[in-house]
Amino acid sequence: MAKEENNRVPVCGCKGIRSCLICEKLKGKRMQDNENSNLRKFIYEPTLGLAVSDEQGVRDSFPFPGVFLWNDFVSPEEERHLVETMDQDYWKESQSGRRKQDFGPKVNFKKQHVRLGGFTGLPPFSRDLVTRMREEPLLQDFEPVEQCNLDYNAARGSAIDPHFDDSWLWGERLVTINLLSDTVVTMSRDEGDVLVSIGLPRRSLLVLYSKARHQWKHAIHRKDIHERRVCSTYRELSPEFLPGGLQEKLGSQLLSLALTFRGVPV
Known part of the structure; x- marks a missing residue:
């Protein structure tokens, strides 16, 4: 049944001002262009930890902390197995031409309310991935x-607008595994005239933390999706839900459940 669902004619999951190629064609919508052509564009150099620009022959750079990139985090064989495993489950239509599978609690971020809902833990295939992540000192306690x-799919016009991930429930590190194709993560700020592009190779792992997590919004633009792209993003708890925090008990319950690695999409 899951394979049949995944191969069906795509529908649109967009709401509000968001759009994808499907609803733009059917309803006459048009995607809003959030990228100002006057912005100065930099490219992140992971070996230097710098954002670098070479526009009009003038080289400029500045430190860009809070980014960690692990190339070839998974092998081609693992990548194929991971995507095949995900495709056995149902993909729900999401905004801006994406589809999603959620493994986590039910959250109302506006009211700051969390409940278990149908959460049964992270999926079984993530056990080995999380163990491997912890080999990196930055993630040893993740x-x-x-x-x-x-x-993400180019035929649907998949994208995600510039945004900050929540910091009331979710903690310091955002960890993403990128599968099937290369892409670019675009970093921006509400104030300022700078964009920083982070190249995200196929089968790599990206960590955003510190200033890159809290001071810069991140986005995936439609123009940077050329083939099917699948990613898995992992989030940890904020201090409020950890030992000594106001919601320590709930946090302990959520974490114990998550790390059973018996979950199905909710």
């Missing part, structure tokens, strides 16, 4: 409590 799989 305990994910939520996982979101996203499916």
